[in-house]
Amino acid sequence: MKKILLLLAAVVAVLAIVLNLPTPKTADVANDNSFVIGPVNIFDGEKWREEKFVVVREGWITKLSMQRPDLDLPYRETQGQVLMPGLIDAHVHVWGEALQQSLNFGVTTVIDMFGDPNFLQQHKAARAETRQAKHADIFGAGYLVTAPNGHGTQYGIPVPTLSEPSAAPEAVAKRLDSGSDFIKIVYTHAGAAYQHAPSISYTELEATIKAAHQAQHLAVVHVADHASAMDAVKAGADGLVHGFFDRPANDELVQLMRSNGTFIIPTMALYEGMLRGELNDELLTAENPELPASAKASLNKSFGNTRFPAHFYNNLLLTTERLYQAGVPILAGSDAPNPTTAHGWSLLVELDMLQRAGLPLESVLHAATAAPAKAFALPHQGRIADGMKADLLLLDAGATTNLRALFHPQAVWKNGFEL
Ligand SMILES: [Zn+2]
Structure with a gap:
């Protein structure tokens, strides 16, 4: 029977060629x-x-x-x-299977804010190719710039650190040589209420940003409070890779970011997990996505000793809202896979947070597509x-x-x- 069917198919195929029948193009x-x-x-x-x-x-x-x-x-x-x-997730840390996991949620490009430069190098060629791929495109910072024992040195990755302003040009050059697409800096203002590690000085911050700009690359800064954000913007940062919640962004900061064209990646999904911790459950119950075990594990991790006043959550939303209203570019980023976040999933949570901060739907979608593409000059994404x-x-x-x-x-x- 099979043979007869095959024969029939062959006859039809030959007839189709002979009669020049139009080939149906709605097929697979x-x-x-x-x-x-x-x-x-x-x-x-x-x-x-x-x-x-x-x-x-x-x-x-x-x-x-x-x-x-x-x-x-x-x-x-x-x-x-x-x-x-x-979608583009503008703040992640990827290794292992993360690029595949991201893609499963429709995240086709990620921007890595600190990771192994070799991992970045291995995946760079794929960004300009259209071969069949099971992973998202990656752009990244490679090693970040931080102080000895500063934030970023605690993860077991051997990060070269910065201890004086005069060393900034070499620190930047080394990172660019190892494939960094932009320079990521960790900074905390000397008088900040929430010191989370030793920080480079303001002079070192300024020198690093200047060196990145002289080499024609972006410099973005990790901040976690208002005073540090103000310093980073004054020092010429192209973008802040976190929001903050110790107080809402004041007029001076909003106006300065607006006139400098500084963008922000508020990473509210991450902070929500820290400050409130309800949104994952709320959205998971309602949407019931099929999350892999590794994602569930990371969503269930917590930051430990974190008891913050309730108004911090409102400050977080208010900062994003004020910056958005002033026309400051808002980029969506999850900071996955930090505790309470997971690749792919948490970008969707971040989009939900952006909507809660008052962004209309089009602006939310823009924050996860053309806005990061423009801010980081992604050529094809x-x-x-x-x-x-x-x-x-x-x-x-x-x-x-x-x-x-x-x-x-x-x-x-x-x-x-x-x-
Ligand atoms: Zn991060």
């Missing part, structure tokens, strides 16, 4: 990274578009159009769902436009008004290949 497109998709509501990373169709060739977005283009490409027919760029990678999410039509659609993507593409 999962194993091909060239296709046309539509009609869809397109959020391009900045705004909703008029166009309804997207053309992808060999993993690259080549065209957006109003009508279905007449092209000899497989056609993925949709029913007006939402198509948006894959975070936007739906000609020349961008086909890292895409297909969400149900409700995603035009409801963020929760992100918890259940209908499809995810990495480099134009559907996962």
Whole structure:
């Protein structure tokens, strides 16, 4: 029977060639990274578009159009769902399986704020390629810049430290040589109420930022309080990689960040876990995602002795809200896999937090797509436009008004290949 069927199939195939029948193109497109998709509501990373169709060739977005283009490409027919760029988590620490875990939640690019430079090097080439991949693209800081015994030295990674301002240019050069895409600095103001480790001095901070800028690279700063944030912005930081909650951002800081164009990655998902610790459970119960065991373990870890006054949580939201209202770029980052966070999942939690801080839906989506792409000058990530990678999410039509659609993507593409 099988043989007869095979024979019949062969006859049909030959006839199709002889008669020059049109080849159906609606077939399986999962194993091909060239296709046309539509009609869809397109959020391009900045705004909703008029166009309804997207053309992808060999993993690259080549065209957006109003009508279905007449092209000899497989056609993925949709029913007006939402198509948006894959998510970018602008603050993570990745090793091991983290790039795969991120991708499972629709995070197609991560920005690593401190990790093994070799891991970063190994994955750099993939950023400009569209081969079939089971991992997110990574951009990263490599080793951070911190004081001897400062924050960042406690994790067992042998971080070279900074002890005088004159050593800053060499410290920056070494990191760039080992593949750092930007310079990440840890700093705490000398009089800060919440000292969490020895810190480099203000002069060292300034010298490091200056050296990074002279080498044409960004300098971003880890801060955890208002006074340190003010110092970092005054010293010329391109971005703050955490929010803070000891007090809400005051007018002086808000105006200075606005006029300097300083961005912020508030990492509120992390702080929520520290200050309140309710959101993971709330969202997990409601959304019930399939979390791997490693993610559950990291979500259930705690920071230990952390009893903070209740108003700190409000300060956290208020800082983000004030900066957003002033036009300061807000980038979404989870700081996974710190205690109470997990790769992928916690970026979705962060987006929920951004909405709680008053960002409208489009701004929340922007914070996890084109905003980090622009801030870190990512060449092919975070936007739906000609020349961008086909890292895409297909969400149900409700995603035009409801963020929760992100918890259940209908499809995810990495480099134009559907996962
Ligand atoms: Zn971090």
